[in-house]
Amino acid sequence: MTDKISVDVFKRLVDLASLELPEGESEYLRKELNNQMVSVEVLESIPVDAETGTAAHGIPYTAMNSPVPREDVTRQDPHREDILKQAPELEDGYIVVPDISHEELD
Amino acid sequence: MKTYYLPAYAIADLIKTRQISAVEVLEETLERVRDVDGRVGQVDASQAQSKEDLSSVHAFTTLADEHARGQAEKIDQMVKAGESPGPLAGVPYTAKDIFTVKGIPATAGSKILSNYVAPYTATAVERMETAGAVMIGKVNLDEFTYGSSSESSALKPVPRNPWDTSRVTGGSSGGSAAAVAAGEGAISLGTDTGGSIRQPAAFCGTVGLKPTYGRVSRYGLIAFGSSLDCPGPLARNVTDAALVLQAIAGEDPRDNTAAVVPVPDYLAELEKDIRGLRIGLSEEFFRVTYFDADTGELKENPIDGEIKDAVLSVAGFLAQLGADIVIDVPLPHTKYGIPTYFVISRVEASSNLLRYDGVKYGFRTEQPFEDLRELYRKTRGAAFGVEPKLRMLMGIYLSAAQFDKGYYQRALKARALIRSDFETIFDPKGNYRLDALLTPTTPTTAFPIGGVYGDSVLMQYSDQLTVTTNHAGIPGLSIPVGFDKKGLPIGAQFLGPDYSEGLLLRVGRAFEKVTANEEWRNRRPPLLPAND
Incomplete structure (x- = not known):
């Protein structure tokens, strides 16, 4: 059985997920992903065509059961201080971030 | 007391x-x-x-x-x-x-x-x-x-x-x-x-x-x-x-x-009372698919006999109360529940997990870092366990344009078919006209700690009797219906059409009342003294 997720594809996925994996974790994760793909492949056998609809929630949302959208208004959040103090590093009410790296996109 | x-x-x-x-x-x-x-x-x-x-x-x-x-x-x-x-x-x-x-x-x-x-x-x-x-x-x-x-x-x-x-x-x-x-x-x-x-x-x-x-x-x-x-x-x-x-x-x-x-x-x-309610049983919920890690194949078996007997006994009690039990109800897309879930839930999970970055709130890596990307990688690599990592990686694989094989669209279509199965059996003008479907909640009773954990596919398949409910968006009520020979609880669930919680609770309550004097109703976990 050929692995759907090769070592190279796995490395790309890890990069896209912004993960630095602890030593020894990669092989386990890749093996499990490939095992999961055995199940996902079952979907290939479902008789679907362009006419088969899709379901986003299972239950349909119509004008009858959907709330009216809220008014788009700005307001001061009452929890501003509580929210800000969760940040690992703050300065004068701003969240501090390290240098933002830049790379050329493919 | x-x-x-x-x-x-x-x-x-x-x-x-x-x-x-x-x-x-x-x-x-x-x-x-x-x-x-x-x-x-x-x-x-x-x-x-x-x-x-x-x-x-x-x-x-x-x-x-x-x-x-x-x-x-x-x-x-x-x-x-x-x-x-x-x-x-x-x-x-x-x-x-x-x-x-x-x-x-x-x-x-x-x-x-x-x-x-x-x-x-x-x-x-x-x-x-x-x-x-x-x-x-x-x-x-x-x-x-x-x-x-x-x-x-x-x-x-x-x-x-x-x-x-x-x-x-x-x-x-x-x-x-x-x-x-x-x-x-x-x-x-x-x-x-x-x-x-x-x-x-x-x-x-x-x-x-x-x-x-x-x-x-x-x-x-x-x-x-x-x-x-x-x-x-x-x-x-x-x-x-x-x-x-x-x-x-x-x-x-x-x-x-x-x-x-x-x-x-x-x-x-x-x-x-529940007189005249139509309660269905489906063979699709009395067999289970499981992943054989040795062969790498999916296999199918009948469900645990003790669980099947307990669920059929529930149907017997409900029939005594005047419910009509309808057998052989077809739900042909049930077997696609877990494969569909592997796709939809992973894609949604990976999207939801991107917000955790060590910047706005939560844990931040204690290791040195040069820039924001390294902060992300070190924080997320150290602070997420293997399950979130698996879900992120799979979600990206299944949805990113560069790997896209159409799995996500196919899963959304499978979801619609699963929904359509339930709409058919609950249709008040259809062939089955069910008020509720009665099924086992789980393929097994509680397994030993460490017995399945680590095998992410087998673990996921333990949800195969519950997951189609979530795809369809419909309600489900699980109630205790007895014990197996090991003394472990067995659950059965009632599924119904959208917003039928009231009816499901009524059927569950009817079962509670009719079994109030059964021996198993008086059992308590060993942690509870008998006189409490």
Whole structure:
């Protein structure tokens, strides 16, 4: 059985997920992903065509059961201080971030 | 008699009639927690090892005793002043640690949120408070709800099944089910994305209700699969589950998927008879698919005979009460439930997990870093466990344009077919015209701790009888229906059309009444003294 997720594809996925994996974790994760793909492949056998609809929630949302959208208004959040103090590093009410790296996109 | 194992409705009555105070009930419950729960789950703590550890429940991640005392005192003051304290007055309950409660840690069972204190409160929790319930703490779960045994939590020790503490509680609302079964609160709020209320309820011998998608607001939940997540109650009896749903259901301007559908009077429905209701049985729910790790193949087997017999016995009781049992109901797309779930839930999970970055809140790496990208990688690599990592990687693989093989679109179509199966059997003008479908909740009873964990495919397949409910968005009620020869609880579930919670609760209540004198109804987890 050929692995759907090769070592190279796995490395790309890890990069896209912004993960630095602890030593020894990669092989386990890749093996499990490939095992999961055995199940996902079952979907290939479902008789679907362009006419088969899709379901986003299972239950349909119509004008009858959907709330009216809220008014788009700005307001001061009452929890501003509580929210800000969760940040690992703050300065004068701003969240501090390290240098933002830049790379050329493919 | 101790109050900690009384039904919620009985506790509320005792408090409202001033036979006992809310503070007294709370203190008895907290004492119960101290007696049976053992160490509270913590990040980087050791797994259960000592004899005491191995025989404790370990449901909790945070004990909110001071918060609870404040709420209980408020209820007592209202009673004293002759004010209405609410239908759940003074009832102690727990919330799965995926609900936010202002000022209380919300960990989601993950190291990445281990230092997060919620600045706001979930709608369901707010509504429980309005109904008079007293939240005594947060309970453990699979990390970010990703799992079916609660073993993936980063907060150790993980919960243990009160009926046999060598076995799992199920998951992901394992702490909720264990707490309720062990008398640590009369009720618990859980969430169900692929079976996470019903499966642990079945494993721990409690009632668990997954409402219709959108029946209960998701505001204040830490998100997993946003098109699947449903908050709902776990309780020791059907009436208590109805009371909780009554309190938490309904539209919410803070959640655009909370449906604008009137909330019926669930309690008024409860005691009605079930004569003439059409209850279906489907062969698709009496066989199971499992992953053979040795061969790498999916195989199919009949379900555990003891579970099948227990479910058929439920059908027998319902027939005695005048229900029409309809057999051989076809649900041909049931077998696609888990493959579809592998796609949809992973894509949604990976999207929801991108927000955890070590910048805005939560854990930040202690290792040195040069720039923002390195901060992200080191923080996320160190603070997510293997389950979130698997879900992110799979979600990206299945949805990123560069790898796209059309799996996501195909899964959405499979979801529509699964939904269509249920619409067909519940169609009032169709061939089957069912009011409800009766199925086993789980393919097995609670498995040993460590017995499945690590095999992510086999673990996922333990949800195969619950997951199609989530795809379809319909409600499901799991109730205890007996025990296997090992003394472990067996659960059966009733599934119904959209917003049919009232009818499902009524059928569950009818079963409770007709089996009230059965021997198994008097059993208690070994942790509970017989005279309590």
